Amino acid sequence: MKIEPKISEDILLDEVTSKEYEYGFTTNIESEKIEKGLNEDVIKFISKKKNEPDWMLDFRLEAFKVWQEMEEPDWANVNYPKPDYQDIVYYCAPKQKKKLNSLDDLDPEMKKTFDRLGISIDEQKRLANVAVDVVMDSVSVATSFKEKLAELGIIFCPISEAIQKYPELVKKYIGTVIPTRDNFFSALNSAVFSDGSFCYIPRGTECPMELSTYFRINEAGTGQFERTLVIAEEGSYVSYLEGCTAPMRDENQLHAAVVELVALDSAEIKYSTVQNWYPGDKNGKGGVFNFVTKRGICHDNAKISWTQVETGSAVTWKYPSCVLKGKNSIGEFFSVAVTNNFQQADTGTKMVHLGENSKSTIIAKGICAGKSNGSYRGLVKIAKGAKNSRNFSQCDSLLMGDKCGSHTFPYIEVDNKSSQVEHEATTSKIGEDQIFYCNQRGIGTEEAVALIVNGYCKEVLNKLPMEFAVEAKKLLEISLEGSVG
Amino acid sequence: MLIEEIKKHVVDTELTSTQKKSLDYFLENGFPTTSDEDWKYTPLKKVIKRKYFLQSSDFELNDEIIQQYSLGFKNKIIFKNGKIYSEPKISGLSIKKTRDLCMPKNSALCYLNEAICENTYEIIFDKNLNLDNPIEILHFINNDNDYFLQLRTKITCGSGSNVKLVERFCNIGKKTLINSCMHADVKRNGFFEISKLQSYNDNTHTIDNTLVDQDRDSTANVNTFSFDGSFIRNNLNFYQNNENCTSNMNGITIINKSNFVDHHTFVDHKFQNCLSNESYKGVYFDNTKGVFNGKIMVRPAAQKINAFQSNNNLLFSDSASIKTKPQLEIYADDVKCSHGCTIGQIDKKSLFYMKSRGFSEKTAKGLLTFAFLIEVIEKLNTKEIVDYAKTEIAKKLSIEKGLL
Incomplete structure (x- = not known):
């Protein structure tokens, strides 16, 4: 058969690598922001602006104190210029004249933004049955379906609102899964977080729709520090989605979020993320630094499942974890991490088994192209008391191009004799024979790669809710087409 | 404690410039602690807090003792407290003592070894030397006081040679901490194999650093048997410095009581068309602790690499524990690398x-x-x-x- 001339591949490669970031627009919305820099006054300002009670302010100030004593860690397998934490705007909100009651009152400019993002709140409202909370530049701007959820006793609102309305709930759980001093970024987030989502599912309730948050950094020079807290009471179920985008900017923007999940006895939380922050241009300029701390705690018979598709960010540093505290608890982690151009990702999970018969599954798929570097870093710890625990981990990497790197750092610690742990990892490229097979059957190299990558990620994509799976598939194609010659 | 002793020791000895440099490096960095990533699970602190002496004394060695520890090979190289005692007469094999020999290093302990080791030996196998039977290297240790012993050997396998070695440390005296550094330089088309027999009594703590440099078309095998030892740390590094190298590592660890065994291996694939194969199995009884850290590095130019690594463990006691980290760092795309790791019980x-x-x-x-x-x-x-x-x-x- 005729082999495609090399030149066409180069053109293709060129086309794809020069493909612009689709969500790189900015929205002209008047916004309110404070001066750059971080000090106690800024924290007090944020707290006051949010009309927070004293205990919340104390929580923030305590975190700030802790943060000042901490040093930015550098153990991850990533290289980046350390952000100047005094050169960031810590509070920025789209200006609003009055509190909104329904989405129809939304600023038309902002509404246009959502349409371009593809969220189209109206459409989702009708078709997808998804309740959306939109966080723009760290402030929650719209929450849909609130009333309907309220009938079931489900609370789904911006965390700033929850602090006002349900202080006892927030106070009871905030900082319990991820303590303030957990790490540098969680301490920073605890001090300055401006908004985020709060979700509470009452006992025995199955949340009838997917809950979703969209995060967007709009304003230049701002950092986004959102905080999400999901509490699933005994026997309840919730599926939660999170998506992120940012405009194209030359400077690096910082995103340091904290997500805490609490799954009480027999509860189940499914947390899915499609992360598509601006990854920087093809020369590695700009892009979002994504330093996120995510952790969930599982009580008896509870289950937490993390699913993530990571395609964006210049630097990703993220380890969604499960603390399997209760008996028979289950933790799951499914991840696809794609890096291209100069992107760097150090991502993975931690499964800490404390309860008897706890089980965990880790499926991590990495795809590296261009000059990017992807790392899987994971910990499976089985404590002495976690008898009969079971873990299965699989992390595979697919390399496209000879200038990228893929790395695996799995830590496995077992302290009893009745547990079983398996770990396997492979690294390879797409086989020439596989491509040849497709070519033979009339499938072009481009399509063949997409087909193979899709098959490779299927295990993870299948875990995503339908609407997200479609988006994720599209993202994968955009990120990777033509990366293999 | 031990560091004071080292400082005291170097005052009375004359050091060469290489040794001085190494000493400065070591004193600056000190012994590794659990905050070093490579020593995270290995509490060296407990081992070095004991008072050891660096001065060696002499003792009588007889055939009976030698027989007891020998596997019965005809050719033996025997060392007594690090000094050569007897060597076989083989044409093409020469052993010489040197002082100023800079060797590659993989931890602060190698620097210490370089700085204070008084007996460095070069064992040279000529090119095309083909040995049918393995040569035994036996280190007998017996000191008047608790002893911190440095062993230091450089082995050169000439091109086209075929060398098999069996190494064993035999402590028949007081408490001893052995810090051994071995550097094997395998030339073109050479075959090198070393089997390390590690069954020590409770008096013996060992830190075993083995570094293997490989040239084109060479093969190097390292077999490690850890059957006894209250503290064993093995650092095993392979550097493939040219094309078509093969590196094999086999390990069996089966320990009881409160023994501790730590295997750290590293394979550096720098050139294309190379192979590495690693298989470590461990069985842990009683209060034992096992550590395994296998790192495979594939550098950007190293295409067509086939690297395989497996680490399987059986835990037979609730007080036993295993920490394992099979690690891959890959910068080339046309490679096949895989690792597997299991921890479990008998079916x-x-x-x-x-x-x-x-x-x-x-x-x-x-x-x-x-x-x-x-x-x-x-x-x-x-x-x-x-x-x-x-x-x-x-x-x-x-x-x-x-x-x-």
């Missing part, structure tokens, strides 16, 4: 099957455990070593050797 169904056919629980468990290890044993090609391994394994599993 209950198999055990039941054997018991229902009249095996006692102990024998059934023993046989199944042996079956678990057999994959590594089958890779060994010297009868005496297989025999040694089977004897030790049978002893550990308390079953008759005849059954294996």
